[in-house]
Amino acid sequence: MTTDQSKRSFIKKSLVLGAGIPFLSSSLFSCEKADSSLNILILGGTSFLGPHQVAYALARGHKVSTFTRGKTKPTIYADLFNQVEMLVGDRVDNLSALEGRKWDVVIDNSGRAADWTKRSAELLKDNVGQYIYVSSTGVYYPHTTANVDEDFPVLYEDPLDENGNPPEKDSFGIMKAKSEVETINVMGESKATIVRPTYMKGPADRTDRFLHWPLRLSQAGEVMVPGKAEDPVQYIDVRDVAEWMIRLAESKTMGTFNAVGPQEAEGILDYVKGASEAFDQEHTFTVIDDYDFLKENGLFYTIPWIMPENDYAASALVENSRALNAGLTLRPLKDTVKDIYDWWYSEAVTEERRQNYLDGNENLMKREADILTLWKA
């Protein structure tokens, strides 16, 4: 299919499918109630991970408060938020809405600086039974060692620049690592849980990084697969993280966990083939396994694939057995891919966003046919 054809078919589909289909409203969500009801405070809660936590927590019979600046509005499960106590403040300089209040557990989604975590933990430590901090496998950066588990020593300082100065702001992984330490230092190990997700994907993602495969595989034809077939990939459905975190609160499970899927090691070719099962389409797969060719064509990643070289050599080789033993469950890849596709064409996504993605440089579908022709030449 040519780029123009694919664009026309995409827009046509979005006009048909996007016309008023509600996505993930509360009526679609049901699950068994927990044995006892918790009062849960979510720092954040309205962007990507948060609404999935809210939906699952309410379905399990818990009470939920969120704490945000009131700027980010949930794009899914919006109808559920009238059951949520939505506290307003700012983690930079105004935590007053949290003062003198008690919760069973606080989930810290919105950490952006170690100091934010320190101050909210200090304020809440005598008034909550558990502090769950959402970290990231980014704490293992640079990813040069394979099969790292939660006990692997992480870095707490960025390297100095060429003039011997530290960076003005901590890099993402360092910020997360320092925030973990603040959580544990303030709360103590008996009240601290650290969850380190890898790349999360699913409905309500505000990045466009997991769109390529659902959109491409929804169409038939020859599919370009960048990378060596066995190049490792790791990813997790945001709902698997969200729901497991609520269960960690129910079971009062403390400790540090890598929230990483899939269950078994997987290469990029198997990933693409598995994702293609979401659609009833005929595909052939052409693996482009020459890194130099890929670099010449600006293809350094197609998430979840990241060229496994240098600081990313082992970014998709993180151990997940501790989390699996602690109850993390992973839904089938094809379900995630289909749900992302359905969400993308629902009213939860604006037509403007869809169009911007189509027109933007991240849309690999625009370049696929040309790169395949070059590769074969």
Ligand SMILES: NC(=O)c1ccc[n+]([C@@H]2O[C@H](COP(=O)([O-])OP(=O)(O)OC[C@H]3O[C@@H](n4cnc5c(N)ncnc54)[C@H](OP(=O)(O)O)[C@@H]3O)[C@@H](O)[C@H]2O)c1
């Ligand atoms: N996406 C991934 O693949 C991935 C992977 C690993 C780890 N993580 C981590 O997962 C966590 C979850 O992210 P999310 O965006 O999905 O969470 P979320 O809880 O759904 O949304 C982030 C929240 O932070 C609030 N917020 C932002 N600045 C604030 C401030 N100054 N004061 C108070 N609230 C503030 C936002 O609301 P307002 O704007 O209204 O304030 C929003 O509700 C993050 O810590 C992220 O680093 C993500």
